Amino acid sequence: MSVLLEPVDIAGHRNNTGISAATETKAGAFNVWGNSFAxxxxxxxxxxxxxxxxxxxxxxxxxxxxxxxxAGQFVRVPEGRYDWVHVLAAAERRCEDLVEMNYGDGSVDQEPLRVSDFWAAPAWFGEVKAFETPVMHYPHHVQQRVPAVMWAQRVPVTRRADLAGLRLPRNVAVHVFAMTLQRTEAGA
Amino acid sequence: MTYMTKGPEPELWYRDLISCLQATFGSLVAREGADPLAVLGAGWRFLHLPGDVRSEEFYYPCEDDDLGAALAPHHGLHAQWWQPEDEDDPWREMRAKLAEDRLVIAAVDNFHLPFRPAYGDVHAAHLVVVYGLDEVRGLVYVSDAMPPAFRGAVPIEAFLRSWGSANPTDVQDAFFSDSRIGRRCLDVRLDAPVPDLTPEVLAGYLSTDVEIFNRTGLAGFDAFAGELVDRCEAGDAGALRELYPFGWGMQAQASLHGELLRRCGREWGDPALAGAGRAVESVAHAWTGLRITGAHGLGDAQAAAADIARHATVLRGKYAEAVDTLSRGLR
Incomplete structure (x- = not known):
């Protein structure tokens, strides 16, 4: 793994089950209708x-x-200089909101987090399609021909200061499955 | 006897933020040889009619019962609801319209349609395009662009159950059930030729819409948001039940308008127009936060009130910013 790219441990913040097994589709409820990734x-x-x-x-x-x-969770990160926060994310409908970047020097900047719909949708914000399931899980069945998409998106860290943590938007439409920090290259 | 519209099957027109309402109208507009985005995305308004919202995916506010004019205020698009007059022969009007080579938009309950994900599971009001009827073989030909897109034959008995459904209250779908389908159909007409979209034509549309926004639209939003938050604080879940279908129409229109402006901006080498389109799209995206917060908050409206208020404030700001951006572009 590149020393510039560090996955962040977000285990303590997970609060939703968006993936389910075909034998137990009801266990997942990514959205309000109980749909989930296969x-x-x-x-x-x-x-x-x-x-x-x-x-x-x-x-x-x-x-x-x-x-x-x-829902406004604060994710602490190893304090340091970063250029990007990469996320695996999906949204209940196309959505954009703000992440608050908290720096060690006390400054806070808002940066946009833009995530396309997980439901049979294109990458409206130019994300990379990370994973796509060809079926959609419903509480009582597996639906063919309705794909669910998980996107790879990134949020810029624009301030040339040490990042200490980030506060996610208070927006239940946005779901984050994984997060990775990209360090600033030496001399940049 | 078989009644089928002539030519190719209806186009499956779809965008991720639209509902079956815009999708079905888009199919009909495309069949008239017009560009659905140029027609359905030309206008942009805000209108909330208290007490008018129905729990249907295709609800859209209109003051004079002309759904076509509400969706495309700058074009000669008109639509009126109708229902079969003869209970013993519900197909009479449908036969006549198909014989005239006209598509029909029909309201249905997804519970009874084999191609819908909700089949046999969830009651929900929906729209499809009917393009054929074969009473000999017992088939109705329908087109539905909403995922999973479908175009083909449905057993006539299944369609009749769906078309005539009571669409009873369904706890699995609080937003689109509990609304009688009643064999409703839409008669849609594009009365005037669609003019070529030029910068001058578009400027006329924008000027009208900005004037309406400044006169009644933004104030209408404030009244809507104020009532929404008040009702949530009072624990009225009905406010959130209405928010989802109402907001879909407003969100869809903003997304189409924004996309059209961005497209025109790119094609005409006008980055300011493209930027205005992006500002309008930001309105559509802010609707997501409000609608989804409301959907998840349905069980406890009072607890959701603070977040509803915050998202409504954000959305109000996006409206103001977009209208201001368009206004400056017109000066």
Whole structure:
């Protein structure tokens, strides 16, 4: 793994189950209708996956909460200089909101987090399609021909200061499955 | 006898933020040889009619019962609801319209349609395009662009159950059930030729819409948001039940308008127009936060009130910013 790219441990913040097994579709409820991603088409739980060269620690699968439904959680990070916060994310409908970057010197900047719909949608914000399940899980059945998409998106860290943490938006439409920090290259 | 519209099957027109309302109208507009985005995305308004919202995916506010004019205020698009007059022959009007080579938009309950994900599971009001009727073989030909897109034959008995459904209250879908389908159909007409979209034509549309926004639209939003928050604080879940279908129409229109302006801005080499389009799209995206917060808060409206208020404030700011951006572009 590149020393510039560091997956962040978000285990303590996971509060939603968005992935389910075909044998127990009701266990997942990514959205208000109880739809969820199909586990059989996604990476193994806790595995290290690479999307467009960025390593992510994929969440546990079918073992409880697997993503953060954004509600203003504060995610601490190893204090340091970063250029990007990469996320594996999906939204209940196309959505954009603000992340608050908290720096060690006390400054706070808002940066946009833009995430396309997980429901049979295009990458409206130019994200990379990280994973796509060809079926959608409903509480009582597996629906063919309705894909669910997980996106790889990134948020800029614009301030040339040490980042200490970030506060996710208070927006339950946005779900974060994994997060990876990209350090600033020496001399940049 | 078989009644089928002539030519190719209806186009499956879809965008991720639209509902079956814009999708079905888009199919009909495309069949008239017009660009659905240029027609359905030309206008942008805000209108909330207290007490008018129905729990249907295709609810859209209109003051004079002309759904077509509400969706496309700058074009000669008109639409009126109708229902079969003869209970013993519900197909009579449908036969006549198909024989005239006209598509029909029909309201249905997803619970009874085999191609819908909710089949046999969830009651929900929806719209499809009917383009054929074969009473000999017992088939109705329908087109539905909403995922999973479908175009083909449905058994006539299944369609009749769906078209005539009571669409009873369904706890699995609080937003689109509990609304009788009643064999409703829409008669849609594009009465005037669609003019070429030029910078001058578009400027006329924008000027009208900005004037309406400044006169009644933004104030209308404030009244809507104020009532929404007040009702939530009072624990009235009905406010959130209405928010989802109402907001869908407003969100869809903002998304189409924004996309059209961005497209025109790119094609005409006008980055300010493209930027204005992006500002309007930001309105559509802010609707997501409000609608989804409301949907998840349905069980406890009072607890959701603070977040509803915050998202309504954000959305109000996006409206103001977009209207201001358009205003400056017109000066």
């Amino acid at each position: 586990a059989e088409y996604l990476p193994e739980g806790d595995s290290l996956v690479h999307v467009a060269g960025v390593p992510f620690r994929f969440p546990p699968v079918c073992e409880g909460p697997d993503n953060i439904r954004c």
